Amino acid sequence: MTRVVRAPIFVGLVLAIVGFFFGVAFLGALRTLRGQTFWEIEAGMSVGYVFALVGWVAGVGGWQHWGREWFGLEAKPYTLTGWKRYFGFSPDHKVIGVQYSVTFVVIFLLSGLTAMLIRLELMRDGEQFFTADQYNAAMSFHGITMTAVAVAILLGGFGNYFVPIMIGARDMAFPRLNALSYWFVPPVAVLLIIAVLMGGWDSGWTAYPPLSVVNKHGQVLFNLAVITFGLVSILGGINFLVTIIYERAPGMTWSRLPIFVWGAFAASLISFFFTQALAAGLLMVLLDRIADTSFFRSSEGGSALLYEHVFWFYSHPAVYVMVLPGFGVALEVLSHLSRKPLFAYRWVAGAMIGIVLLSGVVWAHHLFTSGMAPYLHAPFLVLTELISIPTGLIFLGAIGTIWAGKLWLRTPMLFALAFVFNFLMGGVTGIYLADVPTDLHLQDTYFVVAHFHYTIVGGEIFALFAGIYYWFPKITGRMYNETLGKLHFWIMFIGFQLTFIPMFRVGIQGMNRRIADYPAEYSDYNTIISLAAFLLGASFLFFVWNMATAWFKGRVAEANPWRATTLEWQVSSPPPEHNFDEIPVITDTPYGYGGGPAHHRPFAGGAALATEER
């Protein structure tokens, strides 16, 4: 019993509940003094949540291992071992990486299930089993949870796990901050699920006011959740930036960083510099609701357009937070499994930074039809099209790397190659949306839906699976099943194409997006799309089965099953607690294939030793 009571999650939960009621009582007291009712649902939930959040992170370990120090007490040591580490406040970047990965894979599957319900509803015209309101709730939930997955899973999961090892560090620069940012995630998920149970909210993941100021209470929980999530992103961004700038091993110069580290660095720059805009926008919506401000109420001088600018000022760069680490993973896999150095390394790294710079000045292409000042159309058209130049260099890196390589077509390689194809589709169709004339028609249609699923799912999520299969033996110490992996790949790839290619056409034809029902004329195509989507959904059964069985019963993996040259493969699988007994000294680039110097490979006390020990 005492073991349960002392479990960090239990303590966190109790303090969260105490915090919530404290917050409610605090606000209620103030309101009563002012002659208002004690309880008002939206203000009550908001203030209660702030205290609940503090209670939660304090209870889950923030106080024991950190907060005590601020009051002159000694921080408690980390005592959890084995699987229990994953359910507590652990500063170990590898534990945190697994925490992020598993949490977000679960959310991904849950959100994917929601997508299946959405496709079931849209299989025919007319109302099937969702009311329009329930449909909007499901669509909104799918939108924000998948956005959160896309923002966090690569950086939070692989970034945490591999960036320190790949640069030869023992941990992240701020391990406790790292743990803290992870433990902000469960409240985000809980809030969104409670919001759905309360009937949901109907403003999508974009939460455009004035709708988001006047709709149901679920919107408040959405705003609180996403602001909290923004905090996760900012704190994570700071941690990666500092880690990569200051924790690199001797000799690990900027031009010797593995490309995934560059992707993580570029994405972190964006997280760090832009996320505040999103948080500010959502906070303004929240204040319009609970504090009678009028940022967006036009009747009181507010402007709905203001929000769109603020929102996209973050949310366009955010797509690069999603996809830059995806570029990194895919290029990493392409290089190691073609056994060739990354082609045009400096150009690719430069392109990533170029994308970061351009990402901040293209947001208004989401606003071509918004009624913003027309003279802004031309400059944003030009700036947006420019982003095709650095993106083109990423493609050059990809195809130059596999050119004349020795392609080992294992599951991760298949996913990485599919990434190139899918992102090509996504990139090419993006040009139509950057071009003002065509965008005027295509904006808010299924063409857009297909386009961003090609970039984010076809791009980032395919790269995610490339990474999952590639690094699975390193993280778990066991090998996944190759046949199941390939089955997963082929069904997912074919299902994905069959789902999203018809969406381009039905969008051009005039089917707008985010609708619970559509004119009967679009019915045939939607039936095809839904059937294909079920195929896509079914592919994940193979994935889940493969992961679950391999994690516990899979063949024990060697330290370096791919014979790859980067540092993470030179330590044991899974890596030892502090990664390296002795910090490695780096003398050359990470891709020493084809007879080149491979000084990521041998280092004092490294690979050979770790491999033999297993």
Added chain:
Amino acid sequence: MRRDFTLFAIVWALVTAASLAVAYFIIREISFPTVGAEEAHVIDDAFMALTYMASPVFGVVIAALVVAVLRHRSSGPADGDGARILGTGSVPVVWFGLSSLLCAIVIVYPGLTGLWELRNHDEPDLRIVATAQMWSWTIEYPDSNVKVFGAQELVLPKDETIQFDVVSLDILHSFWVPAFRQKIDALPGQTRKVYITPTEVGDRDSDVAYRLQCAELCGVGHAIMAMPVRVVEKAEFESWLKEQQSVAEAK
């Protein structure tokens, strides 16, 4: 290496040709909704121009993937490494130059030229006020004091340039008739204009593209916030307008 380049050239030509064929015979012929307005031509032409230009670029990446997968498979690291090609020479420079050039072309045509064409519309012959609210449209013909409501039709004359003043009474909506292509959001309390010149007679009963569809998420009724559109000859439009006036006066 030489055979790689030969295969690359063949696959590139095939993929490019196939893309162009799909563009010409499928996208151009059967994918667009009815071209119901002058402006729709500009937009569809831009779409096709982009598709034609994208085809050879698409072909380059696909051909590279095909060559690598067909000719350079291995069964594992025991087969040895690929050639040490670092890409530090002139290839990235050429690639960068070409892609910048292509980007510049796409920006000018069909981007800026298309934008200029859309801006450069005729003086409007008719002004119509389209007012959005959750979840219906109200259409007003201010010059003839006629108003039609959600369940009725938006009736328009053919071959006249129409200025739509689009505004919302509550939250964001968007004014969009697929047959006319252009879209503009309805902002609460602020009027935005869009100019459309219908060129084809048509109606919602026979063509799904003739509907005024809200295209900005506006809550529970968003999907059904659509109004049938009917484009008629000018004479018919005038008599329809007269009829509506007499109906309004009779009330």
